Amino acid sequence: MTIFPFTEATPIQFQQPLPRTSDVVIIGGGVIGVTTALFLARRNVSVTLLEKGRIAAEQSSRNWGWIRQQGRDADELPIVIEAQRLWRQLAQECGEDIGLKQTGVTYLARTDKEMAGFAKFLKIAQAHGVDTRLLDQGELASLIPAMSRLFKGAMITPSDMRAEPW
Ligand SMILES: Cc1cc2nc3c(=O)[nH]c(=O)nc-3n(C[C@H](O)[C@H](O)[C@H](O)COP(=O)(O)OP(=O)(O)OC[C@H]3O[C@@H](n4cnc5c(N)ncnc54)[C@H](O)[C@@H]3O)c2cc1C
Numbered sequence: 001m002t003i004f005p006f007t008e009a010t011p012i013q014f015q016q017p018l019p020r021t022s023d024v025v026i027i028g029g030g031v032i033g034v035t036t037a038l039f040l041a042r043r044n045v046s047v048t049l050l051e052k053g054r055i056a057a058e059q060s061s062r063n064w065g066w067i068r069q070q071g072r073d074a075d076e077l078p079i080v081i082e083a084q085r086l087w088r089q090l091a092q093e094c095g096e097d098i099g100l101k102q103t104g105v106t107y108l109a110r111t112d113k114e115m116a117g118f119a120k121f122l123k124i125a126q127a128h129g130v131d132t133r134l135l136d137q138g139e140l141a142s143l144i145p146a147m148s149r150l151f152k153g154a155m156i157t158p159s160d161m162r163a164e165p166w
Contacts, residue, residue, distance in 0.1 A: 004061065004166040005061075005062075005166075006053075006054050006056075006057035006061065010054055010057070012053075012054060013054070013055070014051075014055065018048060019046070019048055021046070022046050022047060022048040023040075023045045023046045023047065024040055024045055024046070024047045024048070025047075025048045025050065026047060026048070026049045026050065027050050028050075028051065029049055029050075029051030029054075029055040029056065030056060030058055030059060030060035031056070031060040032060075033049055033051070034049065034055065034056065034060075037049045056166070060165060061165050061166040062165060062166070063165050064162075064165075065099070065162045065163050065164060065165045066105065066160070066161075066162050067080070067083060067084055067087050067160065067161040067162065067163060068080065068105050068157075068160050068161075069081060069084070069125070069130050069132070069157055069159070069160055070105045070107065070121070070125075070132060070155065070156075070157035070160055071107065071121055071155075072121075072124075074124045074127075077124060077125070077128050077130070078128065081128060081130070084159070084161060087100055087161060087163060088100070091163075097164075098163050098164060099162070099163050099164025100161060100162075100163045100164075101161060101162055101163075102158075102159060102160070102161050103160065103161065103162050104156060104157060104158040104159070104160050105156070105157050105160035106135075106143070106154050106155070106156045107154060107155045107156075108140070108151045108153075108154050109151055109152045109153050109154060109155070110151060110152060111152060112152060114152065115134070115152050115153050118134055118153075118154075118155035119134065121155065122134060122155070125157070130157060130159065131157060131158055131159050132155060132156070132157040133155070133156060134153060134154070134155055135153050135154040135155070135156060136153050137150070137151070137152065137153055139153075139154075140153055140154045143156070
């Protein structure tokens with residue numbers, strides 16, 4: 001049973017005796033430790049995952065959940081593209097709903113300077129085949145008709161995703 005939010009009263013679920021030997025010992029059962037353990041185990045590497053509290057009970061279960069390509073540094077973007085592929089794969093393999101949705105991400109610009117920043121990222125996105133595009137005022141108004149404030153425009157990446165952190 002999954003209990004969220006985690007508290008001191010949340011039962012500790014995994015407390016098997018420690019193995020005598022292990023190829024790899026990972027300290028920390030957040031998303032980084034758990035997925036590292038998963039990928040090593042798939043390669044038949046024996047792994048011990050040590051968590052001082054409860055699995056995923058710290059930052060990994062309470063972030064905003066975005067799996068975002070938009071606005072990334074040029075060197076980061078290929079990593080996020082690969083992360084998207086892995087999240088889709090995890091969603092199929094997990095056997096339960098991890099809340100993965102392709103919602104897209106939109107950034108709004110108040111100034112021309114912000115729009116110029118978006119245009120810089122657009123070039124990076126296009127070089128990697130990512131579907132980012134810029135919206136002018138009219139396109140933004142069609143996308144969010146109820147918006148009361150006037151913005152210069154926006155940048156949108158429809159393929160960006162979100163998963164449920166907990
Ligand atoms: C406000 C906010 C919003 C965010 N939004 C996003 C987002 O939208 N998308 C995104 O991708 N990222 C987001 N992040 C970043 C994301 O949450 C982190 O990058 C990620 O959770 C880090 O995972 P982790 O496994 O390294 O750390 P953690 O989840 O913190 O896990 C570390 C684990 O190590 C354990 N530990 C620590 N010391 C020891 C020890 N000595 N012995 C044993 N165990 C130990 C802890 O108990 C903990 O469980 C956000 C971060 C913040 C702060």
